[in-house]
Amino acid sequence: MSLSEYSRWDGTQEFQPQSAENVFDKIAEYMLQHGDQVLRHLDQLDDDMPELLDLIQKEGLIEQDEKGQWRISPKGVRRVQQNALMDLFQTFQRDALGKHDSPQKGDGTVRLEDSKPYVYGDSLANLNLHETLKNALVRQGGGLPVRIHYDDYVVHETEFQTRCATIVLIDMSGSMGRYGKYAMTKKVAMALQAMVRGQFAQDSLQLVGFYTYANVLTERQLLNSAPKPISMYDSRIHLRYDLDHPPARVPQHFTNIHAGLRLARSLLSRQAAQNKQIIVITDGEPTAHIEGREVVLIYPPSEKTARHTLSEVHKCALAGIRVSSFALIEDYFYLGLVNFVEEMARVSRGIAAYCSADDLGKYVFDSFIGGRRTRRVSR
Numbered sequence: 001m002s003l004s005e006y007s008r009w010d011g012t013q014e015f016q017p018q019s020a021e022n023v024f025d026k027i028a029e030y031m032l033q034h035g036d037q038v039l040r041h042l043d044q045l046d047d048d049m050p051e052l053l054d055l056i057q058k059e060g061l062i063e064q065d066e067k068g069q070w071r072i073s074p075k076g077v078r079r080v081q082q083n084a085l086m087d088l089f090q091t092f093q094r095d096a097l098g099k100h101d102s103p104q105k106g107d108g109t110v111r112l113e114d115s116k117p118y119v120y121g122d123s124l125a126n127l128n129l130h131e132t133l134k135n136a137l138v139r140q141g142g143g144l145p146v147r148i149h150y151d152d153y154v155v156h157e158t159e160f161q162t163r164c165a166t167i168v169l170i171d172m173s174g175s176m177g178r179y180g181k182y183a184m185t186k187k188v189a190m191a192l193q194a195m196v197r198g199q200f201a202q203d204s205l206q207l208v209g210f211y212t213y214a215n216v217l218t219e220r221q222l223l224n225s226a227p228k229p230i231s232m233y234d235s236r237i238h239l240r241y242d243l244d245h246p247p248a249r250v251p252q253h254f255t256n257i258h259a260g261l262r263l264a265r266s267l268l269s270r271q272a273a274q275n276k277q278i279i280v281i282t283d284g285e286p287t288a289h290i291e292g293r294e295v296v297l298i299y300p301p302s303e304k305t306a307r308h309t310l311s312e313v314h315k316c317a318l319a320g321i322r323v324s325s326f327a328l329i330e331d332y333f334y335l336g337l338v339n340f341v342e343e344m345a346r347v348s349r350g351i352a353a354y355c356s357a358d359d360l361g362k363y364v365f366d367s368f369i370g371g372r373r374t375r376r377v378s379r
Contacts, residue, residue: 020055021079024062028080028223031072033183035226039070077219081194084187088361118153128154164371165204165271167264168192168364170222171282172211174230174253179330182227184357185281188364189222195365206267210260212252212288212295216267228252237299244293254297256288258305261312261323268321277322277371279364283330285340306340313347323348324367328357 030038042053042062056062061076072080115128131154136146168189176182189207196205207217211228230253241250257280268276285301289308298305316323325341338354345352351370353363 020052020059020061023052024056024059024076024079025083027056027062028072028076028083031080031223032186033180036071036224037226039072039224042070072220072223074220077223078194078197080223081190081197081219085191085194088188088191088365114157115154116157117151118155122155124153124155126156128156163202163273164200164275164277165268165273166192166196166276166368166371167206167208167267167278169214169257169260169264169278169280169282170207170209170217171255171257171284172209172225172227173255173282173284173287174228176283176328177227179357181283181328181330181357184360185328186222186225188281188361190219191361192364192368193219204271204273208260208263208267210256210263212250212254212256212297214256214259214263216263234299237297239297240291240294241297242293243290243295250295251297254288254299255282255284255286256290256295257282257286258289258309258312259295261309261316262290265312265316265319265321269319275322275371276320277324277368278316279367279371280323280325280341280344281328281360281364282325282341283328283337285336301336301340306343310343310347313344317348317350321348322371323350324364324371325350325352326360326363326367327352327354328360329354330356 027038027042053062057064060073061079062070063073065071115131118124118127132148132152133146135152135154136148139149139152140147170185170189172182176185193205193207196203207219207222208214209217209222209225217225231251232253239251241247260280261278264278268278286305286309287299287301288295288297289305290296291308296305313323323344325344327337327341329337341352341354344350351367353367355363
């Protein structure tokens with residue numbers, strides 16, 4: 001905030017109402033917490049301050065669909081993503097993040113500070129002309145013309161930066177609505193989208209929400225989303241539903257990590273990237289899994305569901321997919337959840353961590369960066 005905002009009013013300054021961007025940012029902040037139900041109340045804003053809503057629309061941040069319903073425009077989604085990235089970067093050291101470098105050398109990003117003698121196969125596009133000419137002048141003792149020999153050539157070192165395909169699995173079960181867990185998870189995922197778009201254009205990043213089922217989330221769907229409302233409070237639950245012919249009402253608030261992993265592995269199988277990784281964010285042990293063409297819901301968490309889920313984790317590992325699991329612990333130390341994510345890490349030889357929602361960003365970004373440092377080598 002600039003000092004001019006606090007200067008004494010002398011009667012010449014023109015009153016400036018709150019900007020469209022500031023109002024939109026506040027709307028987006030509420031959407032991170034509550035999803036698209038916020039958009040249903042924009043008509044009330046239209047009644048109270050129609051000029052402000054019109055200004056936001058003219059800025060291209062919101063728009064109306066074919067049914068006249070308000071929605072966030074692509075420009076608005078990108079603004080939310082970029083703001084999320086900037087906010088998160090203020091919470092941890094920026095120099096810990098950056099390009100995902102690989103120790104292998106090859107054609108890639110030029111590193112101007114490092115050079116090496118030319119060897120057969122190096123690209124002359126990376127020629128260090130200054131050092132090459134200096135070598136030639138030293139060798140011939142000065143004078144013109146400068147005659148360059150093979151041994152004079154020097155090329156810049158390059159770092160081989162691998163492509164990476166990442167899928168973020170987001171827990172949408174009912175308990176994620178507590179303590180700001182889901183809002184922070186959305187914020188972290190949207191910040192990742194902004195970083196990939198801005199810095200790693202060759203990468204792919206997809207989002208999958210898992211609950212009783214699992215579905216791919218578009219950028220707008222993520223912003224609009226909210227945890228599934230809890231619809232059953234029985235102390236013990238064991239239900240089966242046909243996936244092909246489900247009844248009209250199926251409880252949605254269960255935690256089906258198994259379905260999320262299966263979908264993620266299928267999506268990654270179509271990617272040609274050398275590195276592939278899955279980042280799982282959850283606040284509970286799995287309480288649902290897939291058997292054949294049925295979804296099975298079991299509460300309290302069962303060993304049977306855990307076995308199905310860990311079997312899928314093992315299949316991901318065999319496919320060369322790095323699995324990182326993050327358990328959100330807020331109100332109590334949930335030993336069962338911690339044990340489960342650690343077992344996932346053991347099976348996949350991946351990463352397990354448990355943290356609060358406030359620390360999630362740093363953990364996930366560090367894992368995302370680390371997942372691109374290891375180049376897969378086919379055998």
